Amino acid sequence: MPLLHAGVAHLAGHRASDPKLDDLTRRIGADLFARLEGGKPTVFSAKWLDDQLMAWSMEDELVKVQLFRFIDVLPALLGSTPNIVRHVKEYFGLAKDRLPLPMRWGLKILPKRGPIASLVASTAKTNAIRLAKRFIAGSNVPEALSAIEDLRKKRCAFTIDLLGEAVLTEAEADHYQQQYLDLVEGLTAAAQWPTDPQMDCDHLGPMPKVNISIKISSLYSQFDPIDPDGSAAAVKVRLLPILRLIRDRGAFVNIDMEQFSYKETTLRIFEEVFNEPEFRNWPHVGIAIQAYLKSCGDDLARLRDFSKRRGTPFWVRLVKGAYWDYETAIADQNDWEPPVFMNKWESDVNYEKQTRFLMENYQYLRPAFGSHNIRSISNALALADSLNVPAKCIEFQLLYGMADQIKDALVEMGHRVRVYTPYGQLLPGMAYLVRRLLENTANQSFLRASFIEHVSEAELLQNPADNEKPGHDDSPEHKPAATPSHSNTSLETPMFKNEAPIDFSQEAGRAAQREALAQVKKQLGKTWPLLIAGKAIETRDTITSLNPANTSQVLGKVSKASPEQARQAVAAASKAFDAWRDRPVEERCAILDKAADLMHERRFELCAWTILEAGKQWREADGELCEAIDFCRYYAAEMRKLAKPQRRDLTGEENEYFYEPRGVTTVIGPWNFPLAIPCGMAVAALVTGNPVIYKPAEQTSIIAAQMVNILHEAGVPKDVLHFLPGVGEEIGPVLVGHPEVAMIVFTGSRAVGLLINKQASETPPGQPFVKKVITEMGGKNAIIVDDDADLDQAVAGTLAAAFGYQGQKCSAASRVIVLQAAYDIFVNRLVEAAKAIRVMAAEEPGSFVGPVIDEESRKRILSYIELGKKEARLVHATDIGNLAEQGYFVGPHIFADVPPTAKIAQEEIFGPVLAIIKAKDMDEALKIANGTEYALTGGLFSRSPANIARIRREFRVGNLYINRKITGAIVDRQPFGGFKMSGIGSKAGGPDYLLQFVNPRCITENTMRHGFMPAVEKDSNS
């Protein structure tokens, strides 16, 4: 259980066994509990109906999920009765067996229209709005003010937060900033409340009455921790005017903490801004720090040191953290060590440990405690007492609409209570509501345990550190829901595991990539030879490899094979075939594993080449590197399985079924995945026992040479793998048509793929077989956007899929089909979001769109753009300034109202050009989506369970993605490949792929001689 140990290690040093402190904590806790008496406690405020609803939903996880999902989609249904009724039926229909009988009947007979339908729809809306209003203090400043005044009457101070975290466009970020400015103006103008020493003063005197909380990622639409410099600079442009206003109006500002990947940049911005001379002496600032993070102790120590340097103390709101499920899911998906503790008690223990740290350093870090957990709160009070921290120096913060009795009890005890009060529109409000509902109903929630499940007071006040004691059962229910399942593995083969990508939100990864880029730049200008049977051949005629982002930079020269050299390579490969075929399978597999290890070791260097030569962004290059490694390890694992002969032995008859390689294999690679795709094609051929001649794409021959060197170094014999860069038109006919070439594996354009297929089908005299062809030829991939889609998700997913790596992936989205009801709003948001996209050289970490691969591509894309202007309405054309003078840049272009049959909606453009097509309903959307000659990838954004089910059945593509981007397939998890004109063959990175590289054989032996035969082994049929 290494994770647990990792977690516990971070907790080392916590004084778990301080009986006096623990006793005091329990006594304070008991006092707090006693003050809650006098009315049945509720999780939220005293709203019986809602608590009943929550209690009911919590009885069944499926019902809860359906209820919360329904609440989440409700605002998108725009009040339409048939729409609401349809979703009620779809969501609750899925959980109908778990519903009370009257609800089941009601669902069955519920009509789509008419008075009963209207009543159900308006009841659903009213209930959701009522629930939302319990957690959200109004939708405008006057409403928020009225809520604040009610709070102050109860002697609760406030901090106000503006809802709306997903900022996709710069206009939205501007609007967000403006709303904050208006909020500060409005609140400070109205804040004429008399000073109440309990609420408004600390141990040093009066404090600001107006207190604002901000999530800084909302101030910049392209906030991305891979580019802390760019993100920090852009955030500051909008943050500073807000801070100046807050300071000038005598208010207080707190910086909220978001997901872990944003933490470094958030801390950096906090330190930089509040160290500026204009803010340095300002004490009324604070930041939230999360105790569920293993790094929390380091964060606080860093902030304490910063406070010392700064010379003016500031506040820290210690919370456990709101993103536990998200953090664990991201870590699980990427095979990263979770940044959070994995057991709830560990977060509780750490909260107490860090509470002590804050108390001990209160001169530098003013302590605020954001918790509803009576044990955590009592511990803070006990520590304040035992460390003689002035009572008024600390405060407790709780969320609006939650645990009101705890607030009342704390106020009654004389403490300062501040209520975190969100306000804003219903749409972001629903997302916030769902988060609060999830938090309250989570299995591990203190509120659920205390107020709903009525766990005993003694248990609730138990010291969380008791869980550290030996013999404590570390219950599995505390683990995240999903654990990786490597389904294709068997007990006998080493478990296949995907390579973990680099977490570029952390400085270590960024520094390594920067350093590798610098190192690779020192190696430019070399000439890379052909490699035929181990002989390095430098040719007079060479291919020049340029940096597509900076065409004056020559990366190197690559030798160019002639047809005669191609023939020599085929002859050498042919000669090496028998020995390679007969080499023990395990040795071939071990070579692949070794190659994977070498790539892992040189990952940053390989990525640097990909970034420079293919114009690929850091994350994209790293994703490709991981894919290459995965191909090696996955095909090695698959080959170990395939190598086991299947036996079907009977009495007197032995049957053996097994596979043998086909023979010399030509691998023709693309430039868009210059490492991963050729690596996958080549190692699949090699591990199954076929010699390989690899002809890379001309544009990316240097990265190809690196790959070949690694495979040789890993142990692939030099006469088995030949490196033959060259011009397709010159050596292609030999590599495809040569009678000793048994198989051609190709990824590239449809035209070339079909040509290869045609050429390969010829059987010249002397060719003893029909050649096998595997091709991957592209797509015209579509995303369907349903009218109930989460548009934040749909816009972000579409942009990533359409313009990531400049739209040059076979899986890229080039059509987006939007249902009529969502059309205008989607187009507007997409265009606004596209305006914020940053076009720059891929080596800049902030690059979203880099250069296209070469001049030919640029010209082709530009000609499609001209065609698009005639066929449809150009709604966005990115201004790329003078970048076109430096490299092969084309900015994203978006066309709307594109007829489904237009050329830009039918032909593969392979660049950052997106066609938006309107569909009147899902029938039409499907017809359009399926209406091209390709069938590679496709996607759907929808929150309708029925439409999701339908699209799964009827959108016929090789890889279908629902509610996410349609690019980025991962080996084994999403085996990749299409059909129709998208390719011939089965999916790369999937269980059938290797079968294409082998011929199956079956041998039957009659073992009976004159009625005598050996005994059949028992497991021979297994």
Ligand SMILES: Cc1cc2nc3c(=O)[nH]c(=O)nc-3n(C[C@H](O)[C@H](O)[C@H](O)COP(=O)(O)OP(=O)(O)OC[C@H]3O[C@@H](n4cnc5c(N)ncnc54)[C@H](O)[C@@H]3O)c2cc1C
């Ligand atoms: C005023 C206020 C402001 C806040 N601001 C922020 C903020 O800026 N950023 C932020 O991230 N959070 C913030 N939160 C915290 C968050 O929203 C939750 O309210 C808080 O984590 C709940 O903790 P608790 O002590 O009230 O409840 P408890 O029920 O004692 O603790 C629940 C918490 O434990 C942690 N947890 C749950 N399961 C596990 C597990 N299996 N392993 C390890 N840990 C687990 C999670 O953090 C979960 O939220 C704020 C909370 C308040 C009250």
